[in-house]
Structure formats: structure tokens, C-alpha cells
Amino acid sequence: MQAPAYRYRNNPDAIRALVRPREVHRDVYIDEEVFQLEMEHLFANTWIYAGHASQAPKPGDFITCEIGGQPLLISRHTDGEIYVNYNRCAHKGTRIAGEPCGNAGKMFRCPYHGWAFRTDGSLLSVPLRKGYDGTGFDDMPMVRGLAPVKNFRVYRDFIFVKLNDGGPDFEAFFGDSLSTIDNMVDRSPEGRLILEGAPLRYMHRCNWKMLVENQTDTCHPMVAHESSAGTAVKVWKETGRNDRHPAIELLAPFTSTYKFYEEFGIRVWPNGHGHTGVTNSIHADYSEIPGYWEKMAGGYGEARAKAILGDIRHNTVYFPNIMVKGPIQTLRVFLPLAADKTLVESWTFRLAGAPDQLFARTLLYNRTINAPTSIVGHDDLEMYERIQTGLRADGHEWVNVQRLYDEDEEPDATVVVNGTSERQMRNQFNAWVRYMTMDMTGDIMTGDMEPGAAMNPAPAAGAEQRPAAR
Amino acid sequence: MQAPAYRYRNNPDAIRALVRPREVHRDVYIDEEVFQLEMEHLFANTWIYAGHASQAPKPGDFITCEIGGQPLLISRHTDGEIYVNYNRCAHKGTRIAGEPCGNAGKMFRCPYHGWAFRTDGSLLSVPLRKGYDGTGFDDMPMVRGLAPVKNFRVYRDFIFVKLNDGGPDFEAFFGDSLSTIDNMVDRSPEGRLILEGAPLRYMHRCNWKMLVENQTDTCHPMVAHESSAGTAVKVWKETGRNDRHPAIELLAPFTSTYKFYEEFGIRVWPNGHGHTGVTNSIHADYSEIPGYWEKMAGGYGEARAKAILGDIRHNTVYFPNIMVKGPIQTLRVFLPLAADKTLVESWTFRLAGAPDQLFARTLLYNRTINAPTSIVGHDDLEMYERIQTGLRADGHEWVNVQRLYDEDEEPDATVVVNGTSERQMRNQFNAWVRYMTMDMTGDIMTGDMEPGAAMNPAPAAGAEQRPAAR
Amino acid sequence: MQAPAYRYRNNPDAIRALVRPREVHRDVYIDEEVFQLEMEHLFANTWIYAGHASQAPKPGDFITCEIGGQPLLISRHTDGEIYVNYNRCAHKGTRIAGEPCGNAGKMFRCPYHGWAFRTDGSLLSVPLRKGYDGTGFDDMPMVRGLAPVKNFRVYRDFIFVKLNDGGPDFEAFFGDSLSTIDNMVDRSPEGRLILEGAPLRYMHRCNWKMLVENQTDTCHPMVAHESSAGTAVKVWKETGRNDRHPAIELLAPFTSTYKFYEEFGIRVWPNGHGHTGVTNSIHADYSEIPGYWEKMAGGYGEARAKAILGDIRHNTVYFPNIMVKGPIQTLRVFLPLAADKTLVESWTFRLAGAPDQLFARTLLYNRTINAPTSIVGHDDLEMYERIQTGLRADGHEWVNVQRLYDEDEEPDATVVVNGTSERQMRNQFNAWVRYMTMDMTGDIMTGDMEPGAAMNPAPAAGAEQRPAAR
Amino acid sequence: MSASGAGGPVSAEDVIAFVYAEARLLDERRYEDWLDLFAGDGRYWIPAEWDQTDPVMQPSLLYEDRFMLDVRIRRLRGARTYSQKPNSRCVHVLQQPSVEAMDEAANSYRTWTPFHYVETRSDEREYFNGWARHDLMLEGGALKIRLKRIDLVNLDAPFGNIQLFM
Amino acid sequence: MSASGAGGPVSAEDVIAFVYAEARLLDERRYEDWLDLFAGDGRYWIPAEWDQTDPVMQPSLLYEDRFMLDVRIRRLRGARTYSQKPNSRCVHVLQQPSVEAMDEAANSYRTWTPFHYVETRSDEREYFNGWARHDLMLEGGALKIRLKRIDLVNLDAPFGNIQLFM
Amino acid sequence: MSASGAGGPVSAEDVIAFVYAEARLLDERRYEDWLDLFAGDGRYWIPAEWDQTDPVMQPSLLYEDRFMLDVRIRRLRGARTYSQKPNSRCVHVLQQPSVEAMDEAANSYRTWTPFHYVETRSDEREYFNGWARHDLMLEGGALKIRLKRIDLVNLDAPFGNIQLFM
Ligand code: FES
Ligand code: FES
Ligand code: FES
């Protein structure tokens, strides 16, 4: 006589029912079971940003991260290549590397019993190995070393990981959207980015998707940021000063009109990617940085340099959880920690070969807009937190995304639309349903429901197989 | 081969089995699933105190609160009336008002995208509304504005809310018990209360029902409060002073004998309401407040004034979660936050037209008995916390409520009994079972178990309909 | 169409599948449902250390503790005997004693309504008892007083408790392993231990079993403790000093070679017990304590004294959750609080009749090795916490325990093996499966799944009966 | 410990030393000695509202005279005070008191002191922060407390038991 | 409150008093008065890296001139600043400032001050700890802030909103 | 930083400055310099019992001589100290030390100092509160620590790793 407690697991129809053409159910934001399934399906079936190769330039360098609740270890091997493994000793499970980044020297040595792994993850040595003689050591998965992540791709130094074997391949998943990364990299006279500086880390007590949607929400700045950007512009006017203030230069565009946003356009791509600022951008009117143009023209020729610098895309969302600002050289990662908890890490890149001043502006932008001390950030976080609690209200359970909705709009088109459209939000939810359900069985008594499976961050089915294919 | 995880949801028999005539199962206090069902059923099917109209005297004034996990917004409209809506923007769910109380001016403006709502909750304006042309805006529930709470009642300025459409109507639910509120209001020479002063907020790591039961638990003061009231009386005697000490006046009655409590009586009403102090009360012997009697006699005539002031009820429990002290003009709200977490807010009222000194006594009582710094409070909270952890013991799983139990006692009678009876606790649990189960289906595969329902604070079934009826 | 949420409850096959001959599934360490079942089954079916009789030497003395989530009250009655009861008032569930230890005088008086219980737990008096006349008071379980724990055993002053009626009896459970306790007690010239001094309390954010396994993990000290013991030895050498430093004497053996550990041996006993250090021990080479030998020889005769002191066992694990160091006179309790939270309490004993200096060494050892300020502790805890997070990695879900595995090894043998074997870990998991499953029904719709049962720390089935048998 | 044993004028150092010493008595659980620091009509006040001006016509968390402070102390020491089984402990960390007034004519010596206060019981621990205001006076040749006022920075937040003295 | 009203030399006591008074203005929400303590080209800096040396070529959490501080203050006071509905409050508890330099020639007076800082809003409360460094100068005859630098002990940890000033 | 470089008598100011400076060395991770502040037979002690009188016959959390402090420091700096990957940091906020004794004859200078201490590692942070007692002596013409004793207000509560020095 008791009711079952899972409502969404192994229930693709229930997942699909959460997304309607013009609105989405609050459970996508507030339900912990949906969140858990996002970790197991969405974040395993899609290509997730894991780090930047410039963080690990030398052999033995490593970076650690978590994707879909999984601890990962990214390292540069003696062969000069990047490898991605699970950050978990093959013996008893000790996290091998404890720091965000570092250099392991010639090997990763597990601190518990001293098993050693090469910097590609393969097993190097086991102390007192004779203790395993005759025990079937070579039949056990540990003999292969750290469990590898097979599907990863280093694209112009951006490292993306797909945990599951299924799902689309890298090019099919990102398609034309890679043009934003290309443009950001091309802005270096040498065609190379260097990740530099600690990220700004900002904790949000809200669902990660609110942040992602906000990246292309062009109807909020003039309202929500009146308190920050609006006040800044007003106080600046009161000073009567004629010079340019670097912070005002960055803040003032947040007070742009609806008309400006309508006209600057949004481009959507298949699989949930998209960007604002097609024909114009809030980043269009920044001051020249002395010496930069010369370097660019020298490196690329004037025509190409002009084309590169003329592409002033505003925010590019790479579904599911990063946002890239090409003209500013920042990358924000929206790390999902719980249905109501998201850590935002905002990273800065130096354009190799460009003047210092450009990187100084990147840093200025980052602290002015993305820091936990940012007044713009305060405005936004207040909204997210109010939504997270407001959605508990039963009076109306759906969140609206219908601005400029067209019932004929195609789900996976590449198209440019009015910049105040919520089309990109709809685009994201279309992809969300696909990657949530694509490997979800509808049979409650089979699949990943065997003992030892399911509740932990990813399904056990196939887990044993994964590391086998080194 | 797995067992289902819900034990009580959609299982009214299991709920009923928790309450026996002379004892209740510990799960009513410590089980999180039962707590969740209380939010969804008990706190939605009954009339819950939400605030006092004197907190919002002018048009545009608002107060916010939470009932059954639902954020509510209570406002006074330009028509002078009180309205109750869910505190949740019709667009994307932003909590509209962030403060406990305030004045919204002519409208509630959502801080995220600037949608505006009249102070009755109806939609006033949407920025750049043309973006919704041709999208079917008028078919969506948001066009109606904030989702309203239909069932609310302002009774002598006390605002009560019932979230569900089902359940008893206001008069049927409270019946004669309203006489305590009447008496408290009548104690104002002008027949009007003014809520004044910040509430004292006291966090309890225990179930809310322990606090409610304690309000009519007359066998604990002489034991549990020996340390506070007992010590106060003893130290006072040692001083040899002959004057009256205002705090001693309030504390000394806590040391009253069993006999005193036996005789002062308990009155129970249907639906879980009841009060202690029928024929006598610990509030009987307070000092006269100069000038008060004259005002009362002037306002009501001597006979009526005497009748009003002669009704010295001790604690009146309005089921499920408030307690009113008429002669003291305090109202305590036991806000359930989790099975083991309850926030007690103790509010004070000024009697319009009465001398300041009366309100000073109200405040003195509140801080002496109800504050987190109160020694009486320390005694009680220690007991509750010890029960909350003690109930984990498997040796005996039932909590006893059988003092002066009579197997012939009628469940919903209005009757006066011996003041040391636990009849009022039994009365509460009788009502508890009724309002927990009245809208609970017994079928596990139907009802509110569709995707998107159930785990969040209230059932989705019918939720869409509710706001429709503005 | 929803999947059930329990995966292990009432599913003994799923529990069994977690343990393979050479590896165990990560869920034994990280799954909260498994943890909950450990509380209900493993910690109820086995004999758990609850305290030491020397903590309650006089009538009225009491100690409190928790076993399997159950609050217990251990007291010495006027008859001089130890009694164990649930620490929960028979009336409404108030925890009777709030302190870790104390003296209750002639009775336990519940602080809420003053019910009084004799120091054996039986009901002494109820205030205003006439209020229960005619209510059937004598039919209710509370008339019997505090709910007793029937199965407990005081063995040489060590108090062990078994909450369930089923399961092995005390001698069958511990068998020969009691020899370690015997040896520790015999090290007192008077054959008596006195627990003295506050325990060192060290919070670990890891599963309790990692700590227990670590007690016989002889392949980690030379690696994991290189930073503490290794550094200590190195710095000591640099000083060039010739004297003995008391801390170095304790730390240096942690740097022993694999060979040393291989040779010193491990002895396993049935039911998960076992010890390291059969033929040698890291405790072998401590300095003499002046006067101690004389006392021992005087008390036991030289031969027996020599035999006692020659038994220098290293770590003895009493399954499931304590470790005893005989030659050091410490006892560590690994208190499971959650799948990822364990409180370690390290207690010290004084040998009655032995010189003070011996107890000083016991205390020195305890703070040097077992304190939250211990550098050895820092090394170990870092490993446990890294495993707790590392195990989330899906790449490989099993923890290896196959060192010196022999496919012919018998599950419940008493045998001495190579000291670097992981045989004792396998021994523990063999017992773990037995005591997890022995009272687990495989039928999901019967047994303890009735309303009011299951989710709380122990099954309701039979709970009412237990206290009946005083 | 307190001022002007010899009857001389009160110095700022005396006043500051008094404030430190007062907190220390609480840390050391010398409650009776602490009570002796209060003047005959001394008060201990914790407002419940921000910028509060009236202790009795506005809600206070605490506004006690010597008698009630004595009751509290006796209770803390009492054998049947179960909320003190086990007992609480506290520690004060004070910023250097700022001397606000040294008014000999009015017999008023006032300080303002930001503080960090921790109260612990069993394995639980809570911390509180705010500003203490002392209004001291000479009484019987010694500095005494006319009013000790504690403004908590989060005075409108819910609190669990606060059993000792800030 | 600050130094040398009479134009005399700056003393260590002046400098210490300045640091205490500066924090107090923040506690008392007197933000405009606080802003007046900054020199014309004064800066308020919170580094985002340990032992950071450059505020603009390395990531900072905050590096504001007077103008941007003014913007922040105006925003805190603004009618449509929803993240201040309800508003935040803070309290500083400072260890006694250590005077690091009294360099009259360079017009530089420097202090180092470990601090405990609590920011609270609604029922939420967060605390921060670190070291404040003040570089003061005489400007118009009064001590002013050339640079106030806040090094948080856990500067690399994630933070929620920090809306006021440490 | 410490007392009487010129061999003159020790002043209360010297002693107070010593206590502040000692904590600062820890905050700045200058552990070797910190160790130099200990006398040859100096001890660092954290009792595990309330009002504890004996460091060795009663349980202590820590009671270390210079050698073991050196071991600890070397360990903190060690390449294979994984519990310091990443490393911990700390900050002390001290109330002004109260000078308890200035006994030249006994070569004993004692202070009592309530403190707030925060230790952080990675994104974790823990705080501790209690009272530090310093027993200082002149050795080789400089003030040195004979005994530094830390009494935690919640010394009987469970703690996670405490890896640095309070
Ligand atoms: S856990 Fe890594 S070597 Fe043992
Ligand atoms: S969420 Fe309220 S206006 Fe958009
Ligand atoms: S709960 Fe123990 S006497 Fe009532």
C-alpha cells in the first residue's frame, strides 16, 4: 500500500512532461531527484568543459576537477599529450591528487600505500608486489592503472569531456558554435590563449540553469541592474567628468535600452548552444588598447584582423554549463552542486602576444561583473535566490519562457532572432530533454536498478567496461 | 525485490495507525515523511494564522509569511481590503517581496524583469509586452497576475488562511473557540488590537507539536520550571522584600501546585482547539494597571467590563499551531520547519486605548517567558530537545497521553475537564488524523503521483485550478 | 512507472553482492541506505562496546552512550550491579540523563514531569498518580519503567551490548579474541583496569569501516606516515642526541620495514575479530618503567608475569568497531554517525597497582597518535577523506582487499598469516555480510515494512516485546 | 581589578580595564563576582530592535535588574537545572573598548566595545557578534555598572538558547 | 576622531585611533562619512590571490577608487536595490592595529590589523577573517586612506554575496 | 620585535608586543622564526580537560617540546605531507593580552589572552576560541616562551584535523 518514491528515474515520459513549448515545470529547478538525474544523464551524455590545456603546459602537470559528481584528473604525459583519468587510486580509491593543479613529477604516487601511476594513468609499480602473486592480480581492473575517461577532446586547448560512450561526437555536438571559441583564440596575435590568474569563485544558492538562462536574458539588465549599472551611470553624470572611467565603460552598457537588445540579435545553434550580440554587443564600444591593433594586423593581415575584432559576440552559451565572452576573454563555469546550489567559477585568459593592458581589462571586467563582491553579481544572485524560494509556491508551478515564441519554430535550427527572444532558453530545454532521456530506460525493474547502482552519481551499468579500453 | 520507500504517503490507514486512544507513535514527531505530509495536508486543510491586519494599515502595505512551506504575500489594496497571494512572480517565479513587511507603493514591481502587479495581485503591466503578441499570452495563467489564495478570513484583524479548497469553513472550524480572540480584543477599551514590536524569535530543535502540547501540559511547570520559577521565588523570599517585583509576579504562578492546576480546568473544543484556565488562571493575580479599569468601564459599562476582565483564560491553543494568551495579549506561532526544527515567534499586542503600562507588562511577559534568553524557555527547550533525541530509542515507540483518559470520551465535544488532564492533547491528535487524511487518496498509482507532483510542499493536483478563480 | 527507491532494504542478496572474495563494492562505504541498515542490523545483531564499569563504580553512577543510533543509559544499581536501559523516559520520551556520565543519587528523575525510576530502570513513582486511575495504566508498557536492554555482558569490566535478541551469544561471538582484553587487564598487578581521563575525540569525515580496516593495514605506515614518523626520525637523527626521546620511541616504529610487518604476523579469529603483531610488535622495544616489573612479578610470579608482558600484540580489532592496544592500554571506539562521518573516541586505562609512569606513557601515546592534533592522525585522516570522495568515481567501483589472498582460505578460521596480508579485512567483511543479513527478510511486503517501522534506527518488529522481559 | 581603590579620579585606563575584567569574570564562571560589579540599580540589557531607545516599551531580549541577575546565576548553579546538565561555557573576545564619555560631574563613564562571543554546551557551539556599551559609575568608591547594553548585529534573527551572559 | 586636528605631527595613537574609527563608521552604516576618510586617489583593495603584489594585473575581488566606492554606497542606499531588501549589517572586531610605519617624509603611516568581520542579512550570517592593511597619509591636514587592503585568510574559497565593506 | 634588546628591564609593553608578534609569525607561516621564540625547554600545551593542572598525568591534546615542534614544522614543509596538499592557513585575532605577572626575580612574565583562531584549508574552514596563557622568560637577553598554553572553550568537543598552531 505504499507509493514508490522515485518519480523521474527511469521515467523518460515524466522528464519530457516537464518541458512544454512555452514553459517549464519548476521541478527542473528545485527537485533533487531531477538534479541527480542531470548528473547521471545530462552531464554524462554531453561534452563538458573540464579545463584549459594552458593550465598544464609541462609533462607531469595536472589539473583536477569534478564533472557530474565525478572526480577527474587531467594530466600532461611525457609524450606531451593530455590524458584524462578518474582521480581515484586503483587500489582502495584514494583521491590521487588533492590540489586544483600542480606538478606530479614523473608519476602520480598514491599517498596511502604508494602505488605509482605514470602521468598517462597506467600502472607503474606496486610496493611489495609479490604479495599479489597467485592472487589473480592480472585479472583485476586495477592492473590497468587509473580508470581512464575515454571520450575527451582538446579543442584549441579547451578540454571537453564526455563521460558516457553514447551521445554525440564532439563536432556533431558543438557544430558551428565553436566559432566563438575560435574567435576568442584568434584574438591573440599568436592564436593562443593562456589561462592566467585564480578564478573568481562565487557561490549561488540556486539552480545552475537559472544562471545559464540569465546569460541570454536580455530583458533583465535595465531592470535588475538599475541598482548597480544605473546608479553608476547616474553618479558618473553627477561628477561632470569628461574622461572615461574604466569601470563605467564596462557598466554603462548594462543600462542599454530594450531597443538595443532587440536589434543586437540572438543566434541559436542545435544542441542548446547559442549567443547574444550578433550584430552589435555591449562590448562594442570599449576603448582601444594601444599597440594591440598593430599586433593583430601584423599577425593576421588587416582584413582578417578586422574580421576577428569585428565579431563582438556578447555571451555564448555552450550547453549545458559554460559561457564564453570572446571580446573579454572570460569563461564562466556554472558548476552544479545541488538542485539549489551552484558554484560559479569565472576564469580569465591572456591573449598570447597581446599587450598587458588587454589582460588588465579582462581582469577588471571579471571583478566588476563576476566577483562575489560585484554589485552586478549582487543584483543577479538576489533574483536567483528569490526564484529558488518563490518556486515553492503552489499557486502556479510553471516558469514562463514564451517571449517571442513562434509555434512554428524548429527545435534544432541555426537561426538569428530578435535579441529579446527567449528562444535560446527554449533551445536549451529542448537539448536538456534530449540528453536527459537518451539513455534512460523506461523499465523500472531492469537496467541500472541492480544492487550497487543508481543512487550514486552515475549508473553502474557499463562502468566496469569503461576503463577496459585503454 | 526492493521495498518501496514511501510509508505514509497516500496511506491514510498508516496515518491513522499512528494515533491510539492513549498514546501516539513517535513517527508523528520524528519522521520526515510525516512532516512533509503535514505540510501538504494538515497545513493546507486547516485555517492557519498568517498575520494581523494592523501590520498593514495603509494601502500598499504588505506582510510576507510562509504556510505549509508556501511563500505568501498579504497586502492591503487601494480598496482598503486585505488580499492574499502567493509571493511568486507570474513570469519566472521571483519572490516579489523580500522583507517581512513594508509598503509597496502603488504596485508590486518584480525586481527581475519589471512586471508590475496591483496591490490586489492582478497584473498591471509587462515591459515590452509586444514580445508576447501572437504567443498566446492570454491563455497562460500569468495573465491573471499573482496566484491568489482564495480562502482567507480576516477575523477581528486576525488573518487566517486555508490553502486548499476542501476542508471546513472558517466558522465551522473554529466555532466557540473564537471567544478567546474576542476576549483579547475586547480587553481594548476601543475593541481593537495593534500588533506592536518585533516578535521574539526562538529556534527549537524539536517537532512543532511538542510545543503545542506543552501549552496545555499543566503537570510540567512545578517540575520543569523548578529551576527558573522555583529559584526566582526562593531567591525573592531570601531578600525579605515586601514590594512586588514585576518579574516575580509573572514567574511565581509557574510554581503553582497540582491542586491549583487540577481545579483551574481545561476546556476542549472540536477540531483540536482548547484552553487551560477555565475557572482560574496563573494570570489572575496580577497588579492593577492604573487607569485601565476606568477606560474599560467607560468603554463598555462596568458589568461588561468586569465580564471581559474576569475571563482570565490561560493558554488557548488554536489548532494546529498558535497559542493565544488573552489576559497577556500575546500570540505565539509555532512555525514547523522540519520534523525536528520549529521556529517560535512570540508577538505582542497593544490594546488600543489602554494605558502604556499594560503594553509594558505584555512586553515584560514576552521577554521573561518567551525569549531565547528566558530561563523558563531554557527549561522547556531542554525537555523538547531531550524528547526529540530520546524518541529514537527502540525500546518503546509510543508517547503517552492518557492522563485522565476516559474510554467514553467523545472525540469532538466541547467540555470542561480536570486541569491536569491530557484530554486536550488527545483532542489535538484526533483533529490531526482528520485533517491529515481527509484529502489523502489510498491509491498509490493515481492521485498526486504524476510526474511533477508530490515531493514538493503541496500536491500538484488541482494547483493549476486554484488561481483560476480570481 | 516509477522505480522503487530502496535498493538494499530487505534485500539480502543485494547485500551479499557487495562483498566479493577479493574486493568490496564502494556502496559499503558511501551509501546512506547501507549505513542505515548497518545501524538496524549489524549494530543490533553483534556485541557492541558500550563503556567500562570503572566509569560507574558507585551505586547511582551512570554513563550514557549511543549504539546503532539508540540512546542508552548504563547505571550501577544499589545491588552493585550494572544495568542497561534505553535512555528514554517511559512517559513521553525525554532523554533521562543528559551528560556523558554522572551520579543520579537514589533515582533517575525525569526532568519534564518528575517520573522517577530506580537505578535499575524500574518505575519508582509518578507524581499525581491518581490521574491514571481507571485509565488502564497497568496495561501500558511504561508501568515497567525504562525499557531495558536485555542482552549485555560485563566482561572484566568491559560492557558489551547486543540490542537484538537474535545473534550469537557473547562467548560464541568473541571466542579466543577475548585473550587480548585478558592480557590488557592482566597487565595490572591487581588484574584491574581503571578508565581514567577524558577521551580524545576526533571527527572523521569518512566511513567508519575505513578506520577499522586501517587498524590492520600494515602496508600503509611506511608510506602514509613518512611525513610524520619519517620526519620525526630524520629530525631526531639530525640532532645527534643519544638519549631516548619519549615521542620518538612511540613514533619510530611507524617507519618499520615491510619485512618487519610481514614477519610480525596477523591472527584472525571467527566473526571478524583479529589482531596484528603476533610474534613481534611496534610496541616491543619501549623503555622499562621503573618498579613495574617488581609489582608484576610480585603479583603473578615471574613466569606468569613474563608471559603476560611478553604478549605484545599490536592492534586487536573487536568486530565491528573497537580496537584495543593491550601493551599501551588504550581502546579506540569508531562511532558511526553517517556513511561519511565517524567519531573516534580514544580512551585510556590506568593499570591498577602499576606505577604512574605507565599511565603517563599511555597518555603520551594517545595524544601523539590518536588526537586531532596528532601528525600521525593527520596523515591517516587525509587518506580516509580522499577515499571517501575518490570512491564517487565511476571508472572503477570496487575496493581491493586481495593482498595475499588464497582462494582456499576458510571464512571463519583462527589462523596466523603473513603480517602484510589483507586477510583480516576479508575476515571483517565476511562477518559483515553475516550480521547484516541474518535477520533480514527477503520479502518486501512483510516484515518490518508496516507503517511506523523501518526508517528509524531499528525495526519496530518485536520492539514492544523487548522491554516486557525484565 | 577595577578603578581607583584609593579614591582618586577615574582614568580611561581604569574604565577599559574594568570592561576587560568584567568579561573575564564571565569566561571564568565567576558569576557572583560578576554580579558584584553591578550598581544597586544596575541593569543588563539586550535590545530586540535595531537602534532601540526604550528597554520596556519596546521589545527586549533581556532587561534585568540585580535581583533577576541573581536569580539567573542561582539557577545556573542549581542542582535541578537540567538545561545546564551538562553546563555551558563561554568566551569573550573584545576589541579594545572605546571610551565614549568620562563625565565626573554626571558620574558617568561610558565605553563602546565590539565583541565576539562564543557560547558552547556539550558538542554544540554558537557565536554572537555585536557591540557592548557600558555605562559605569562610581559607587562606594568603586566603578560599578549602571547599564550594560548588548546590541547584537543580527538581533532580529532567531536564536536557540542563550543561557549565559554576553 | 582622526589625527592632528591642530596640524601637529601624527602619532601612533592617532593612526591606531583612525583604524578603529574607520571600522566603526562601517558598523554604524555611516558610509558617506566613511568615504570621506579616503584620500582623493585612495583605493580599497581585496586581493584574490595569496601574497598578491599587483591589484590590476592579478585578479582582485575588489579594487575601487573613490568614485566606485561612492557608486557602491549610493547603491546600498538606493530604493531599487533589491539585494538590500532587507538590508545587510556588519560588525568588525579588530585586534589592536600594529603600526608598521610612521614615515613623515614619505607621508605614509601604515598599520596591520587582524580582524573578524561578520556580515548579516535577514536570517543569514557569514563571517570573514583576515588582515587589514592601512596605508594612511596626511591630506588637507587630516589622515586619509591611501590604500586599505584586506587579505582574507581563505581568499581562494567560494563566497556568497559580500555586499558591505570589510 | 621582542623585549629589551639593550638588556634593560622587561616592560609590560614588551610582553604584550611579544604575544602579538608571536601570533603574527604563525599567521605569516614563519614557523621557523616562531620556533625561535621558545626557550630551550619551552613547551606548547593544549589541555584536553577543563582547569587541567598536569600536562602529562592528565590527557592533553598536545604537549610538545622544541624538538617535537620542530618535527611538526618540518612536516608542514615536507614534500610528502599530503594532508598539506593543499596547505592550511590560519589567522589569530587576539583580545589585548592581560599581563598577569611581571616577576623579574622568578624570571617569569605571564599573560592571559582570549583569542579567536581560524584555520582553513581548501574550501574548509574551522574556528576555535579560548584563552592563551604565555609564561615568558628572559633567555640570552631576549624574551622566550617557557610555556604557551591554549585552553579551548569547547575542549571536550570532537575536532577534525588541527594541523597548525593556535
Ligand atoms: S589506496 Fe592507493 S595505494 Fe592503496
Ligand atoms: S520573473 Fe518577475 S518579471 Fe520576470
Ligand atoms: S516525559 Fe518524563 S516524566 Fe513526562
Ligand SMILES: [Fe+3]
Ligand atoms: Fe545580470
Ligand SMILES: [Fe+3]
Ligand atoms: Fe513550560
Ligand SMILES: [Fe+3]
Ligand atoms: Fe596510520
